[in-house]
Amino acid sequence: MTDITAIYNGKKISQLPEDLFIPPEYLRIILEEFEGPLDLLLYLIKKQNIDITDLPIFPITEQYMSYISIMEEMHFELASDYLVMASTLTEIKSRLLLPADAEDEEEDDPRASLIKRLLEYQKYKNASEKLETLPRNYRDFYVVTNGVDSVKSKVIETPDFKIEQLKSAFIEVLKRAEIFSTHNIQSETLSVRERMSSILSGLKLNDNILFGELFNVKEGRLGVIVTFLAILELVKESLIDITQNESMSNIYIGLK
């Protein structure tokens, strides 16, 4: 992690506050940026401007532990992998404290395997950063797929699936969406979404519709609310315009 940039309440945070007196909300954002204990360690090492192969286990362990304890205090959902690393660090530390055994002092640096893992992880982290910058289809270059319409397929077979499959497909898709960084999923009640569609379809046929005509009294209070919410949502998504020439005159709804 070269630069952590989080934006919180409009303020840019690019560095961890030195004293670790981090407001919990900041910390959460920062911690979410780490891809695991190795990533956190790399960050701590980098922050000290030291060579990874010199891994100064004492200060690093201390800092690592303070992060962990803050995370725990905050009841942050701490992956157990972070705790495993904590015990690894402690173990290395205690082995370093033991009087060095003259014989195997040279070949058996207790830090060796951790350093190896850090280097290995760093290698793939670099690789992933390179992947990120590669040109991508639809973003940096454009492929002609289906550029040409072919003659309409003879018969369209109707897909065969059950309504419940639709529901589980949607749930699964939402779950998966979590791993991508773009989220804009909220649930609205379906009746509102449906009404949005029907208002839009109506507006495609008529340029303008009188505000009042959108409401059907027979649907009762709930129906009116649904329609009203749908109108608000359409305005929010800038799909429709609401116009009124002078006060108390008719209100018209039209497509943007």
Place this chain on the structure above:
Amino acid sequence: MSYSLENIIECLLLVSDEPLTVNQILKILDDKKITKKKIELSISNLNERYIDRAIHIKQVASGYRFQAKTGLEAYISKLKDKGTNRFSKAFLETTAIIAYKQPVTRGDIEDIRGISINSNIIRTLLELEWIKVVGHRETPGKPELFATTSKFLDYFDKNTLSDLPEISDVDSL
């Protein structure tokens, strides 16, 4: 390198997933010197290029689009056979997103799925009349907004969208 107007239009028509109108092309090019007439002329010049070729530009209801000429159906159907994705997961998920999040654009669906979708899926849904275009979003490209139709509900034997299985725990996801 700069391309001739004809070559630019050719590229746009091929890269686009949807037919393009002269007005849409005008807007994309955003150049005062280019008129509607010029674009229409370019398209007809382009078509001369394609006299002996197996494809040409056709004007359909929603604009201009490249189409295969007749004669290659046998080959094309072999090509398309492998792409039958009506029963695929992608098809099911696309349908589900349109049903539960309508009205949505293709880009919305791609954002949610995290994957670009095959144009065939949208086209099949439109051909099945399970979805229709209910408008365009006021963002660059004016993408089409899709919503499900009553035919879609009929297929599942439902009256309204609110009869679809409820997704109550979405908020907690």
Place this chain on the structure above:
Amino acid sequence: MSYSLENIIECLLLVSDEPLTVNQILKILDDKKITKKKIELSISNLNERYIDRAIHIKQVASGYRFQAKTGLEAYISKLKDKGTNRFSKAFLETTAIIAYKQPVTRGDIEDIRGISINSNIIRTLLELEWIKVVGHRETPGKPELFATTSKFLDYFDKNTLSDLPEISDVDSL
């Protein structure tokens, strides 16, 4: 009306959703007189046709496809309401490990990253067809071995794995 081999190939490549290999084209044409050589020659002749044009045929891992040349991005991006496909760091790191260290098991990936991975990442990679199972390691549990596919390379406009950016061992930070 019959078309020249070049015009037929042009049409097939443009109609297809996926890149086409010479073998696939051979199979579609199903004509003893047409050889691989002839098809390759036709494709290179075709590309000469496109020298001044804004599109051309490119070879990527899974075959030949038409692509816009550089220079028109400003226009095309207006055309496409694009799903931007932004990937999380975890997703990219997992992908990088599979790409550069393949074949690997899920356990290998977790060892390198030092943290367990969300199953959704593997599932998405499989669904995108960026990775596939190429075998099982002969260890307890016989874990699946993953490798990248040609579709993964297509997405990044590459022909072979060796076209990916080189990575070297890191000696220090």
